[in-house]
Amino acid sequence: MPRALAAIGFDADDTLWHNERLFRMTEARFVELLSDYADPRDLPARLLEAEKRNLARYGYGVKGFTLSMIETALEVTEGRAPGYIVRAILDAGREMLAHPVRLLPGAAETLERLAGDYRLLLITKGDLFDQERKVAQSGLGEFFSAVEIVSEKTPAIYARVFTRHGEGPARAMMVGNSLKSDVLPAIEAGAWGVHAPHELTWTLERCEPPKDAPRYREIARLDELPDLAAEIG
Amino acid sequence: MPRALAAIGFDADDTLWHNERLFRMTEARFVELLSDYADPRDLPARLLEAEKRNLARYGYGVKGFTLSMIETALEVTEGRAPGYIVRAILDAGREMLAHPVRLLPGAAETLERLAGDYRLLLITKGDLFDQERKVAQSGLGEFFSAVEIVSEKTPAIYARVFTRHGEGPARAMMVGNSLKSDVLPAIEAGAWGVHAPHELTWTLERCEPPKDAPRYREIARLDELPDLAAEIG
Incomplete structure (x- = not known):
């Protein structure tokens, strides 16, 4: 199976x-x-x-x-x-x-643990040129099967990216600090949406967590992800 | 065959x-x-x-x-x-x-003629957000199997794009007005490089045409492309 x-x-x-x-x-x-x-x-x-x-x-x-x-x-x-x-x-x-890139706690270790079992994708918006620089400086590039820098994070974009690089949104999970950009549109596309809150989040990225969304999860730390992913399957 | x-x-x-x-x-x-x-x-x-x-x-x-x-x-x-x-x-x-997008002569007709026979890709650099707007406004999006907005046009980038969306660089052709960004690195990647000169080209994009490059071609107008492509096979 x-x-x-x-x-x-x-x-x-x-x-x-x-x-x-x-x-x-x-x-x-x-x-x-x-x-x-x-x-x-x-x-x-x-x-x-x-x-x-x-x-x-x-x-x-x-x-x-x-x-x-x-x-x-x-x-x-x-x-x-x-x-x-x-x-x-x-x-x-x-x-x-x-500005040098400073990783968040547990980022490298978590990606390393997950990379053997799942296809990992980096999905980010922002200046193409600057995001590519940060990916390169982060040293995390090797863990990702694909890096997609997009202009907006909509359900259609998530569906396309998870279809192109995975087995479609139903068998995908999106992890991020923005409920508005990372979690809600991914859930709307049919994927799991995992909120990893950050103490600082830009005003325009804030919104309420979803109600009645069985595929919504929240984690306090990135290193909770391997267990969460294993639980789903 | x-x-x-x-x-x-x-x-x-x-x-x-x-x-x-x-x-x-x-x-x-x-x-x-x-x-x-x-x-x-x-x-x-x-x-x-x-x-x-x-x-x-x-x-x-x-x-x-x-x-x-x-x-x-x-x-x-x-x-x-x-x-x-x-x-x-x-x-x-x-x-x-x-600013509204103004197509160059023959652009839409040429893409329409080629789209049935070849996989067409749009490969451009610049601001992600602005380039996506221009693709949408141009009305040409439907002719392309994929749109790749990249931060630099290097041989490695061409090899990756033509492998991801085609049958590799050896069976690909790149068409553009910049010898430096469109033609030379595509030829270096193993593809055909077709120069379609434009009367205005930014100083930093100018350079000499390649010597001894059997896969180099120059066209005066975009509508010469279908015949050129048919000649190659």
Whole structure:
């Protein structure tokens, strides 16, 4: 009898390695830079507004975030942002793109334990170029049968990826820190959806856990995954 | 006997639809915006320097180009670029990302003629998000068995794509306007490389045609492709 589970998909940012804390650190620098021009307590919300407004044009990732910071700086200074501020924002964006990848606890060990028994897939959104760099730097690339960098995480995308690289969504599991992007659409596609919460999750990725979803699970730590997968089959 | 040719890969920008002319138009706006601060004849070279410097961090695409324009504006004004200039650059970048896709002559007809006989692949680099938008808007998506948006076009990438979606590079052909990205690395991977020159090609994509390469061809128009493919087999 074939295994109930053939493929396991992993989100990358804040599931396998730290990401959101780098955005928060950069946001803190941004607030500091503009503290003479606007109430620091308002700035994160102004920046988030710009990010939301630009999402349909820029998609996800550091370059779009950098452009949204520059736009917000112009807004809050009414076009009078001094050059050194814009330059500091450009520098901060480039530093994010050069920032070393820091794995989350248990990531490498868990993938190593699972890699012999299941086909592992990395399924992430964001800047193609930057995500490829992070996969390479993470040292985790060897555990994955395929790396799929996608522009949005929809049920149709999960169905396609799990069909292309596995035995279809019904025999697949998706693991990630975002209920909205990793868990709910995977369950809607017919897969198992496993929430691995991270203490920092971007506002736009937050939502309620699913109700009456027999294929929904939550784990506190990545190293719970091998037992969970074995239980399913 | 199987066909000698199983798959045909197409570059997208300036092979199937216009792209470079939008970059040139935006560059012209950029030069105009900064004409009080620097000799307009020097500005394109200054911008190109920034693009080259940033390529390893930003990769290809409109968002990186926008960030390089802002950086160059700060440079040539010695940090005194007025807010309206930075804002105009942000606007110009966003307009590029919303610009309608204009097909090159013969693109749709040629793909339609080839689609029955060969597996057609779209292989392009650039911003994932923006390229997916352009594929959708182009109306050409239905002709392709697969769309691969890659961060670099190397022989290894061509070998992987033609193996995944075809019968390997030896039975594949790559068609594009860039000798450097579309033709030479495909030939190095063992495929046919067909150059379809475009009147505008970005400086960083230019190079000499290959010598002693029996699998190199050049066409003046896309609609020469079906005969060329039939000749190969």
